[in-house]
Amino acid sequence: MAEPTKICPYSLPDLKNTSDDAVAAYLKTKSFSQSHTLTDVRLSISTAACLIAGATFYLDYTQGFEKTKTFTLYACVAYFTLNTALTIWLYFFESSTIYVGKHKTAPVSLTISSKVTKHDPTYRLKILQSQVLDGKKVMRIRDVEGPFMNWIDDKGFFVKKPFETWLGASIPWILENEDVPKELDSEVVTASGRKVQDEMTGVEVGSGKGSLRRKGKKV
């Protein structure tokens, strides 16, 4: 993107949508490929319903009411059936899911749903991670939340680093296998007792274990 995204920082839907999009963008950089099946089903049901309505409108406009009565009857029944199907689909299957995807090489898949309650500027994520550990399928669930103001400033600009740090630390697979740049806090102390942030102000360090795990060494 040429210029940084700017949104209205007081609008909860805007905040939620920007963060949802950023989740997908971040996971793409971490070699996860997004599966669009959920969205595609919803789009195809909606398109079919709109096409039926469009066809009814066109036929009624060109041929008049009497001639098209039978077609209109079937079209209305079909339309409202599709509409009900769409509502059921949205309520039960898609609900608040914002991301479904799996890693390109490793056997890890993620399903993430987000929620925002009214008048509360906190972003709540429910992360479902399913991976194959030692031949067994393991499902891990994380419920994380973070205030929007951690990654969206008061002018409405979206700041990537704090968001990606928070998100990376929330997803178990990324936390364990990647070098997540961690913001230094006061608890980090070196062996000789010196506080790390005094020595290296503003430098980001990772857990360091990612590279070892990738080489297959025990950590």
Added chain:
Amino acid sequence: MLAALSAYQPRQLLAQVLNFGLILSTAFMMWKSLSLVTNSPSPIVVVLSGSMEPAFQRGDLLFLWNRGADTQVGEIVVFNIQGKSIPIVHRALRKHVSRPSAKQSKSRAYPPLKLLTKGDNNAQDDVVLYTPGQHYIDREKEVIGSVKAYVPFVGYVTILLSEHPMVKTVVLGIMGLFVILQRE
């Protein structure tokens, strides 16, 4: 605004357009369903002239029902003259029931019923309004329904919109823009 649009990926843009389309489609299909239930091409009409005063004023909303083969004298019917698009709301003054011919029995739902109409506030009956040579209107072919209920004054907005058609286009355009640019 174009920058906001270009920030959308194709799926999101399609989802937004479909959202707008679904709103329009649902409204249209509900209208069509009402049309089917009442058997009338236009189940809700607005009174456009003052020919039925003091019963109906200009701008009243009328609800029609078109499944009555047994229209009585004194019922208020809405009809279109062949070739003219404006619906006329007048009272039935006289009726004739003819014996249907063989061809008519096949093409009609009930024996041909002919009505002579007159507006309450008019001096003459409607023969001057019918096509030249026509003395009665056909209940099945020209009448789009008889009035079952009405709401006063609500339809005045439609009259304003039809007399200034640009307003309708502008309002619809602004609505569409808002729905597409807002993701809620």
